[in-house]
Amino acid sequence: MPGLSSIIGLETCGSYLIFESETALWSGVRAFLYVLGLAYCFLGLSSITVRFFRSMESVVSHTRKVVSSDQVSRHEKVWNFTIADISLLAFGTSFPQISLATIDAIRNIGSLYAGGLGPGTLVGSAAFDLFPIHAVCVVVPKAGELKKIADIGVWLVELFWSFWAYIWLYIILEVWTPNVITLWEALLTVLQYGLLLIHAYAQDKQWPYFSLPLPRSERPEDWVPAKPVACKLDSGLCDEYSEILHVGEGENRGVVDIFSIHSETGNVYQKVSGIDETPESSNSSLEDFQEKMVSEDHPVFTLWRQQFVDAVQLESTESRKVRNFYLRMARIFWQLLLAPWRLLFAFVPPYNIAHGWVAFICSLIFISAIAYIVTQLTDLISCVTGINPYVVAFTALASGTSWPDLVASKIAAERQLTADSAIANITCSNAVNIYVGIGFPWLIDTAYNYFVYKEPLRIENAAGLSFSLLVFFATSVGCISVLVIRRLTLGAELGGPKLWAWITFVFFMLLWIIFVVLSSLKVSGII
Numbered sequence: 001m002p003g004l005s006s007i008i009g010l011e012t013c014g015s016y017l018i019f020e021s022e023t024a025l026w027s028g029v030r031a032f033l034y035v036l037g038l039a040y041c042f043l044g045l046s047s048i049t050v051r052f053f054r055s056m057e058s059v060v061s062h063t064r065k066v067v068s069s070d071q072v073s074r075h076e077k078v079w080n081f082t083i084a085d086i087s088l089l090a091f092g093t094s095f096p097q098i099s100l101a102t103i104d105a106i107r108n109i110g111s112l113y114a115g116g117l118g119p120g121t122l123v124g125s126a127a128f129d130l131f132p133i134h135a136v137c138v139v140v141p142k143a144g145e146l147k148k149i150a151d152i153g154v155w156l157v158e159l160f161w162s163f164w165a166y167i168w169l170y171i172i173l174e175v176w177t178p179n180v181i182t183l184w185e186a187l188l189t190v191l192q193y194g195l196l197l198i199h200a201y202a203q204d205k206q207w208p209y210f211s212l213p214l215p216r217s218e219r220p221e222d223w224v225p226a227k228p229v230a231c232k233l234d235s236g237l238c239d240e241y242s243e244i245l246h247v248g249e250g251e252n253r254g255v256v257d258i259f260s261i262h263s264e265t266g267n268v269y270q271k272v273s274g275i276d277e278t279p280e281s282s283n284s285s286l287e288d289f290q291e292k293m294v295s296e297d298h299p300v301f302t303l304w305r306q307q308f309v310d311a312v313q314l315e316s317t318e319s320r321k322v323r324n325f326y327l328r329m330a331r332i333f334w335q336l337l338l339a340p341w342r343l344l345f346a347f348v349p350p351y352n353i354a355h356g357w358v359a360f361i362c363s364l365i366f367i368s369a370i371a372y373i374v375t376q377l378t379d380l381i382s383c384v385t386g387i388n389p390y391v392v393a394f395t396a397l398a399s400g401t402s403w404p405d406l407v408a409s410k411i412a413a414e415r416q417l418t419a420d421s422a423i424a425n426i427t428c429s430n431a432v433n434i435y436v437g438i439g440f441p442w443l444i445d446t447a448y449n450y451f452v453y454k455e456p457l458r459i460e461n462a463a464g465l466s467f468s469l470l471v472f473f474a475t476s477v478g479c480i481s482v483l484v485i486r487r488l489t490l491g492a493e494l495g496g497p498k499l500w501a502w503i504t505f506v507f508f509m510l511l512w513i514i515f516v517v518l519s520s521l522k523v524s525g526i527i
Contacts, residue, residue, distance in 0.1 A: 058356025105441030124394025189439030
């Protein structure tokens with residue numbers, strides 16, 4: 001139990017973030033500055049998530065030309081919806097937590113004890129995903145609009161593996177090898193992510209003996225519905241390019257892959273940069289076509305330059321008819337606050353290159369870099385204030401690093417015609433948090449300990465982690481029960497009458513508060 005001076009931050013912390021002179025500041029001032037820095041990093045995570053999500057849309061929208069036996073050509077989606085939800089969406093939005101846990105494991109390599117920052121953040125993130133994000137997704141649809149899960153069988157498979165992930169974690173922490181993790185336990189944890197992918201794909205394809213015989217309604221052909229495209233008048237990219245290439249920050253801008261341009265029917269080709277690709281001329285090599293697409297005269301480079309222009313330009317408040325002076329100043333202040341992040345993330349290439357993969361990978365690199373800074377700030381906050389790092393992990397860190405999950409699920413709940421991706425992102429992210437987010441860092445440490453020390457990995461706060469798992473499991477049953485009741489009574493998991501949507505919102509938030517309070521009291525030794 002830390003002393004009073006440690007709790008209120010009067011003890012001197014010798015660590016610093018940038019300058020050694022930071023240690024000369026009063027601990028309260030340092031804690032305040034570090035918390036501000038942490039909040040600003042979370043703001044950056046939210047900003048890069050928007051680019052990540054749009055790059056993922058470009059990846060998923062990619063199609064390939066298929067010629068049938070009767071010489072009729074058509075275009076098919078390259079990515080399966082279910083696999084895209086579990087791998088790209090869930091893994092990508094969980095990447096801040098995974099990066100943080102991996103960095104924490106690498107810092108502790110060579111030690112017989114596992115770091116508590118990663119597991120604490122991931123368990124706390126699971127609670128944030130399940131409760132607050134579900135709460136937001138329920139109230140996002142317009143009043144009276146209902147969005148239900150189209151493929152209930154796939155959701156049940158994902159839900160099973162999500163629940164099993166936390167049961168499995170409790171088993172290896174408390175039953176098989178209490179308070180330690182062996183190499184084989186860590187390896188089995190990681191391999192179960194592959195089993196999740198295979199089982200979900202089998203359910204989606206209705207494989208006999210491997211899938212639940214449940215009826216399902218078809219998901220829409222497009223991963224996100226088409227929306228009208230807004231064109232910036234000063235971008236010089238209106239007219240013939242306005243329906244094809246857009247990478248701005250406006251919410252109505254569509255994302256279309258320039259390497260697979262076709263209409264919804266797959267029979268009409270668009271004209272891009274003077275290249276008229278028709279079925280008669282489509283026998284030209286893909287390499288030649290891509291070379292023309294990325295030539296210096298192509299608008300992709302104009303778009304990339306425009307990203308930097310947009311990053312340093314303040315959005316006109318007059319166009320939004322903001323008449324209130326204080327509100328206008330607040331908007332300008334907010335834009336100035338975001339400007340450094342927008343300028344930094346302008347280096348992410350447009351989503352139109354290589355089916356969006358370049359932007360996708362660059363977004364993950366930026367997320368990893370921010371996650372590293374977050375780990376440093378967390379250590380400093382714990383050092384300065386004396387607060388248990390585990391409490392900081394499953395509260396502040398879990399909430400902050402889960403913002404990409406919140407943004408992605410909110411966008412999916414708003415833009416998609418069904419609730420599949422919004423809810424799949426939540427359930428699959430929780431599974432990914434355990435199988436990859438905890439399993440992979442533990443695999444790194446256990447492999448090192450096994451080959452160097454011939455010793456297993458010891459978990460310093462296994463009792464607190466196990467207690468949090470039990471509380472999470474109990475509260476999650478209440479959350480899923482409400483979703484089932486909404487499906488049976490309203491016919492959909494998301495949306496519906498605003499009164500019932502907000503009642504659901506409040507209930508989910510109360511479950512999250514219960515989890516946070518009980519877990520904090522346990523770690524603090526009060527209960």
